[in-house]
Amino acid sequence: MEDRRPTTVAARRRGQPARPDRGARIASLMNAARDGSEDALGQIVAELSPLLWQVARAAGLTSGDAEDVVQTVWLSLLSHLHKIRSPESLTAWLVITTKREAWRVRAAGRRQLPADLDWFDATPDPAPGSEDQVIIDDQRRALWTAIGRLDPRCQELLRIVAFVPRPDYAAVAARLGMRPGSVGPTRGRCLAKLRAELARGDEGSPA
């Protein structure tokens, strides 16, 4: 299939989330954590906190609230760890609990952001640099613009899914209310829309 997107940092990352031993590694860390290993739990925290941070921020929390919420979710896990059996259900539980905690904070009206999510106003600054860097910056800006044209629900969803380890896509998608495919995760409405937006952007600018 034709793919006009030049190689980016993403290509180097490809394959990494699909490391087949990840599931086994996380499962054994979960066992050790259940037996009281703080080190094992710490490794799980290091691996999945960046995802939970994005979930909290995508829900419109300030940085300070997002830090508190992510921490609260991990504390809540302590009394649920013995009920969670698989790495994918751990990821799904953490994501959904973070969303729920974020709603709770927003409903309390504590240090609330304006309704339009502010994280989207700030386009990341292109750093001056090599020609490669310029190409990557152009791509990034095109992607940023395309995401910005999606409805808020899709923006939030794609931001979350992009941080989910690939083997856990299906479990997380199901918990987020996306229809899971019969064979593995499907593209979904939001990614389909984004690809249409990206194609539209390509047509409008000289390649």
Place this chain on the structure above:
Amino acid sequence: MKPPGAGGWPADDPLDETDLQILADIHDLFQAADPMPADLPERIRFSLALRDLEVEVARLAAEEDRQMLAVRGPEQTRTITFDSDSLTIMIRIDQNRDGTVRVDGWLAPPQPREIELKTTSGALDTASDEQGRFAFASVPQGTAQLVVRPAEGAGGSGRSVVTPALIL
């Protein structure tokens, strides 16, 4: 419904390589634009280092910073309220002149409990009185976390209540 564009990209199709690369690009975009604070995992690991495994989580409910005009200049006073299913914990944090802080706390409903204040340089222990009051006169600044345990001799019933780690 198909999106516009030649062929389109049906939502029900399995993820293809381009989808996965776009997701990886979105990951990198947000990782660059809004990364998790680098010290957050360390703070979380600190707050998870508990000898109690069955804990009730007290969530941050309110926080107020106030500049108090004292004789010797402005002094910072913070009041923080945490709520859990069974307990409300209020603390007031005042600066001591020697660089440490004083922490005064109240439990509602009022009750005697064992109170631990975990800090990065060790744990401080006290107990609340019948009115639910407790105090730590001198606490080093930095990361700290409150653990409220059942009172000694109370039959050991009830779960420990823990707060998130906060910066004193």
